[in-house]
Amino acid sequence: MKFSERLYDKLQPIWRQNHDHPFVRGIGDGTLEREKFRFFMIQDYLYLIDYAKLFALGAMKADTVETMGKFAGLLNSTLNEEMSLHRQYAAKFGITEDEFEQAKPAPTTLAYTHYMLHVGQNGTLADLVAAVLPCMWSYWEIGKELSQIPGASDHEFYGEWIKMYSSSEFGELAEWCIDLLDQLTENKPEAELVKLEEIFLNTTRFEYMFWEMSYRLEMWPTDE
Numbered sequence: 138m139k140f141s142e143r144l145y146d147k148l149q150p151i152w153r154q155n156h157d158h159p160f161v162r163g164i165g166d167g168t169l170e171r172e173k174f175r176f177f178m179i180q181d182y183l184y185l186i187d188y189a190k191l192f193a194l195g196a197m198k199a200d201t202v203e204t205m206g207k208f209a210g211l212l213n214s215t216l217n218e219e220m221s222l223h224r225q226y227a228a229k230f231g232i233t234e235d236e237f238e239q240a241k242p243a244p245t246t247l248a249y250t251h252y253m254l255h256v257g258q259n260g261t262l263a264d265l266v267a268a269v270l271p272c273m274w275s276y277w278e279i280g281k282e283l284s285q286i287p288g289a290s291d292h293e294f295y296g297e298w299i300k301m302y303s304s305s306e307f308g309e310l311a312e313w314c315i316d317l318l319d320q321l322t323e324n325k326p327e328a329e330l331v332k333l334e335e336i337f338l339n340t341t342r343f344e345y346m347f348w349e350m351s352y353r354l355e356m357w358p359t360d361e
């Protein structure tokens with residue numbers, strides 16, 4: 138069995154929780170309060186800056202020129218494509234350039250990005266890929282699921298978001314990352330696989346916490 142299949146089977150219940158989170162459901166049925174999505178967009182912008190750094194670290198740790206080139210491409214598409222969606226939304230939600238630049242990470246954003254950066258800096262290439270994969274894989278799955286809801290992709294505010302993450306381009310990125318993890322884990326001892334499983338589980342849980350943070354408009358205690 139491929140390692141990705143093992144992860145997929147084992148984490149089904151947690152994935153279901155992510156898909157069923159009221160924030161995700163609210164994007165799908167269009168009822169999510171705009172204030173919550175606005176908060177999410179700003180935090181996600183900060184998240185993506187650090188996430189892009191993980192692709193730079195992936196290029197550093199890559200063992201072939203081909204893999205290195207792929208990470209360089211991912212770095213480019215995150216900074217220049219995915220983040221451009223955030224900039225487009227900024228206009229719709231009245232977020233100014235200044236607000237993006239001045240924004241500070243909420244506790245969960247900080248914990249999530251710093252956990253990934255810690256794993257990316259201190260671990261192997263397989264550790265790094267296990268840390269970044271839930272982000273790509275779960276958004277693709279969520280995008281595909283929400284795009285099945287009639288009218289969801291045409292929603293005035295959330296339609297573009299659904300279209301982007303259900304697109305085949307994003308699917309290909311997720312698939313590349315899944316294949317890389319499968320290659321890197323071939324014939325690896327069980328102890329190593331268990332460690333990778335834990336990293337993957339942790340960032341899958343952080344994905345849930347990111348939805349929860351946005352739904353609750355999480356703040357630092359001193360900001361209340």
Ligand SMILES: Cc1ncc(C[n+]2csc(CCO)c2C)c(N)n1
Pocket residue numbers: 181184185188211214215219272273274276277307310344347
């Ligand atoms: C909290 C959070 N988790 C996942 C993604 C999705 N995502 C981030 S980078 C990337 C691939 C390359 O751009 C994808 C699909 C997000 N935006 N925010």
